[in-house]
Amino acid sequence: MLELLPPPPTDPLWDLTYEFGSDERPERLNLVLGVYRDQTGTTPVMAAVREAELRLARRSESKEYRGLSGNAAFNRSLLALVLGQDGPAERAAAVQTVAGSGALRLLADLVHRTRPGATVWISDPAYVNHRPIFEAAGLRVRTYGWRDAAGGFDTEGVLRELREAGRDDVVLLQGCCHNPTGVDPLLDDWEALAEAAARGGWVPFVDLAYHGLGDGLEADLLPTRMLAARVPEMLIAVSCSKNFGLYSDRVGCAIVVGSTAQAVRHAETALQNAARTLYSMPPEHGAAVVTTILQDEGLRASWSAELDVMRERIMSNRADLTAHLGALGCTEQAASLARQKGMFSMLPLTSQQMLRLRRQYAIYGTTSGRINIAGIPAHRIPCLAQGIAAVLDRPEVPRMREPAALPDRARA
Incomplete structure (x- = not known):
């Protein structure tokens, strides 16, 4: 063989x-x-991470399975962090994943199951693993330009090319600190992208891997929160590798925002089923560290x-x-x-x-x-x-x- x-x-x-x-x-x-x-x-290793790990070691909780969605407290904490306290929590759900790449793949499988004819649009250039992940999930991939001749964000060009995105299509947008270019849209550009999504019917898929390392945590999350408030459906892949320094612990989260609570519940179950066939359940340690930090004011x-x-x-x-x-x-x-x-x-x-x-x-x-x-x-x-x-x-x-x-x- x-x-x-x-x-x-x-x-x-x-x-x-x-x-x-x-x-x-x-x-x-x-x-x-x-x-x-x-x-x-x-x-x-961040000092907050070291302290959280010490607290977890002293508690020495059970190593029992957490379930297909992973650590439920972690999922709630990531929803609050990403969408904000006033975000659309009633029509959103989160599933813990094996890092941000795992979140991308789970959500790609969800797209393939719900919209098998969908095309995923990614920027050119893009993170080196974007195309392989989506193609491995059986999805077609097209690219749209990202930078203008001067090296800045090409607002007009991006909006023009995305007019070709169909109502069943998904457009991948990096939420901040674009990899590999370091070129980000301005907030007005994000507003224009939200309007284009609402008008064209395509679903924004935000890859959020570097929040906190661009203009600051709240500023970096603002475009994602704005999109979530403006569009009926949205997908978000979150990584905790960079901003928590948990690279080898592989901590991530897949978030779905839907038009109704029932649609979100169905999507959450579909993500759980996809996880079951890929890796069953995500690792617990890193998620417990993040949860301990986010739920303790001092940490x-x-x-x-x-x-x-x-x-x-x-x-x-x-x-x-x-x-x-x-x-x-x-x-x-x-x-x-x-x-x-x-x-x-x-x-x-x-x-x-x-x-x-x-x-x-x-x-x-x-x-x-x-x-x-x-x-x-x-x-x-x-x-x-x-x-x-x-x-x-x-x-x-x-x-x-x-x-x-x-x-x-x-x-x-």
Whole structure:
């Protein structure tokens, strides 16, 4: 059987991560994976998470199954966090999932079951796993442009292309801190998207993975809440990986907003059935940590303060990189970078220039130009800027000392 399996495609992000791991140059810089790193290059455990885990350990509750929807208290807490205290809770339901990717897949299965002829529209560019998830669920995928010629959000272009979305279609929108571009719509743009959804009949599907790391928690959640109040139906995939630092605990939530309470109950059951066939029940520990934090006033305040520190470090890194690029004569690139927000930014580099950046200067980003702004140690920002300017062939850039050549085995 296995001999008949053709060579499958590999994951490009993890391929680069493995290549980085085999690179022996001490100057190497990993800006590929979307994880927050502090000044020491470590992905820290948040103090609020540590305290919540200690409390859970002292209580030492049962490890009994939670059920197909997972931790019910977690689901209630995430509904209140995402939709707000005044949100449409009476026509919404949440199911705990295996991280944000699990939420995307569960909701994709729901779309396929309820609207088997639906097309899912995703932005171009999009998060690398969006298309594979939806296609694996049996859905057709189309793309719509995201950025204009100047690198900002293309309001007119997006609205024009989405006029082709049918009444059975679903449009994926990243709620904040767009991955990979860092380019977000303004609130007026979100209003226009809500009007387009109501007029066109398509269902907004919000991927919410970076809330709290853009303009602040409440500001980052505002577009999602506005959409939920304006449209009859909506799907939301929530991840707790980034803003709680629970990457390996795989904590997420699938939220459905419907026109009636009965429709929502049916959708919740359909999500439970889909979970049963995929993984049965999600893991408990991370969800219990999030619940403990959100339901305790002191822990919630501590978490919120830590989240602000993370956001401010990301903003500082982007501002410093922008300033260094401007000083090196890369004014157009600096201006584009300055408008972006969140963990990621898209460098205006070709795949060949990104390859040069990796092989000549030991700086690892994706071939599309995405880098993790949250992963740059502050003292390495000048070197990163010089490397970018060098592959742009700016004549005014001082000759940068290149690290030793990349080992042959790491080039494979």
